[in-house]
Structure formats: C-alpha cells, structure tokens
C-alpha cells in the first residue's frame with residue numbers, strides 16, 4: 001500500500017504550476033487520504049502557519065516562493081453514492097484531474113458536465129473559483145462540497161447553498177486560510193439537458209453537421225473550440241484567463257457601448273450591473289500577441305498571459321499590472337486577476 005503521506009523539503013514547483021515558472025516549497029506535504037487531515041493539522045507548522053493547497057496549479061501565479069507549507073491532495077477515488085435511475089450523485093476526491101473526471105461521467109452515461117470539458121485543474125479546485133465555460137458554471141451541478149475546516153478542526157459537508165458561489169468566486173476563495181476542499185459531490189443525470197446557447201458551441205456543432213448532439217459530442221465540440229482559442233499549457237505556459245470579466249455599473253457599460261459599438265456587454269448579477277469582456281478591452285489596448293522577454297500575451301486570446309519559457313512569475317505579474325493600468329486609463333474599468341497571486345499581492 002502507498003503511504004498516506006509524503007513529505008519533501010525545498011521541493012521544486014515548476015512542474016506543479018501550468019505557467020511553468022520557477023518556485024520552491026519550503027515543505028511539500030502530499031496527502032492521499034483526506035481523512036488524515038485533522039490529525040495532520042495538530043502539527044504546529046500546519047495548524048498555525050500559512051498553508052497553500054495546490055491542485056493542478058492551473059489557477060495561480062507564483063510571483064515568489066509560497067510561505068509555509070504546500071499541501072497537495074492526491075486522493076483519486078470516484079464513486080456513485082446515490083442512483084435513482086435518472087438522477088445520479090457522484091462523489092470525487094479533490095485530487096482527481098478535472099478533465100479525466102468529466103470523461104469518466106460521460107463514459108458512465110451521465111450528463112451535466114459536458115460544457116466544462118478540458119478545463120485544466122483538479123476536482124478540488126473546481127468549486128473554489130466556481131469554474132465555468134460555454135454557458136455553464138460548476139455550481140449548477142454541485143450538491144455538496146466536503147472540506148477540512150481549519151477553524152473548526154474537522155471535515156465538514158457544505159451544501160451548495162452554503163458555498164456562496166458567484167461568478168469565479170466562492171466562500172472557499174474568500175476564506176482560503178480556512179477551507180481545504182477534500183471532495184465534491186455532483187448531481188448528474190442520465191437524461192441530457194443540453195445547454196447550447198453559447199454561440200461558439202452551437203456554431204462548432206453546426207460546422208460538424210451535428211443536429212441533435214449527445215453529451216459526449218458536446219464535450220468534443222467544447223474541446224475543439226478550447227484547443228483553437230486557448231494555448232495548451234503543456235506547450236506554452238499559461239493559466240487560462242488571467243483576468244476576470246469586469247462587473248461594472250450599468251450606466252458605465254452603456255456609456256462605453258455608445259462609444260465602442262463592438263464592445264461585448266453581458267448581463268450582470270442584477271439590473272444595476274453589467275459584465276464586460278476583459279479580452280475585448282485588452283485587445284483594444286493593443287496587447288494581443290505582445291511579448292517582453294519570455295512574458296507575453298497569447299496571440300490567440302487577449303485574456304491569456306503566456307510564459308514563452310523562462311519568464312519569472314514577477315515578470316508576468318509586472319506585465320499583468322501594465323495591462324490593467326492601460327485598460328483603466330483608456331476605459332476607466334478596473335481589471336482583477338482570476339488566478340491567485342502567490343508570494344506578492346495584486
């Protein structure tokens with residue numbers, strides 16, 4: 001049996017972040033069975049010091065070394081916990097790779113996650129920033145999140161309604177010192193209810209001549225669209241969208257739309273707010289394809305910062321700050337990073 005715990009001092013993190021930047025963990029702790037967390041956190045270094053939980057490393061930027069301990073949850077269990085014929089509840093450990101999990105559900109005839117195919121990262125990271133793509137957010141499929149509560153010193157089960165999910169946000173993201181997501185339960189269905197309203201996906205299915213797609217065919221279309229727009233982190237270091245789409249007051253969005261007819265404006269959470277396209281704003285400032293040394297902006301998508309090989313996290317962060325400053329100056333809109341910035345602050 002593989003041991004439940006592995007420790008390494010001064011562990012290199014370059015292969016553990018999709019930007020591929022150099023960083024080191026003073027202490028890396030790899031845990032296979034989350035049930036040992038309450039015991040593990042009796043250790044003073046973990047109990048009282050900073051702990052960074054590292055999933056696939058696809059949504060963070062190491063602008064410096066992380067302080068304290070880096071914890072990696074490596075559990076790989078996936079199982080059906082409830083099945084009433086149509087509605088099926090599936091539980092997956094935090095350490096399972098997200099896309100492999102999506103393929104597992106589709107392979108078992110379960111629909112619901114097809115629009116979220118090929119998102120980098122792990123199951124445990126999915127609720128933290130409420131991953132979303134092509135008209136679906138993962139919160140719509142989550143029933144329960146299991147998380148170790150560092151404050152209460154126990155593993156707790158939180159219903160989706162208690163997770164404060166919002167656009168690229170959750171209570172786990174707002175209280176990173178408190179929660180360590182250990183497993184997630186998803187409510188899936190054998191009867192597909194496909195969500196094809198996002199133009200890019202409908203167009204891709206039409207191009208492939210598919211009239212009434214299966215969930216797997218939707219996932220394949222999503223993969224083709226993602227591959228055409230977003231660079232593969234295995235080839236070119238990146239963390240997907242580097243900026244969130246900004247939520248602005250409706251009157252600012254309307255004023256900007258009057259000046260810039262092509263600016264995409266989406267509904268906000270309520271009537272007083274709108275969501276703008278960060279990619280469009282950045283593109284309009286001329287950043288797409290820009291490169292400074294090995295830090296740059298993807299040629300394919302203005303929202304994606306890339307590491308051409310030897311960029312440091314500090315160089316990528318400096319570039320991101322210049323991009324945000326230029327959007328602020330030209331449009332009066334403030335951009336915020338989507339990935340967590342470690343070892344520095346935004």
Ligand code: EPU
Nearest residue numbers: 133134135240241243244245264277279280283300301302
């Ligand atoms: N656009 C440009 N220039 C570009 C790219 C896009 O002007 O270089 C404009 C276009 O008008 C386009 C619009 O921006 O119609 C929106 O672009 P896209 O459809 O690519 O979506 P996005 O808003 O840029 C969001 C998510 C992605 C997700 C896609 C598809 C955020 C921050 N990003 O991007 O998520 O895959 O929608 O649903 O919400 C991620 O979070 O890492 C991520 C990749």
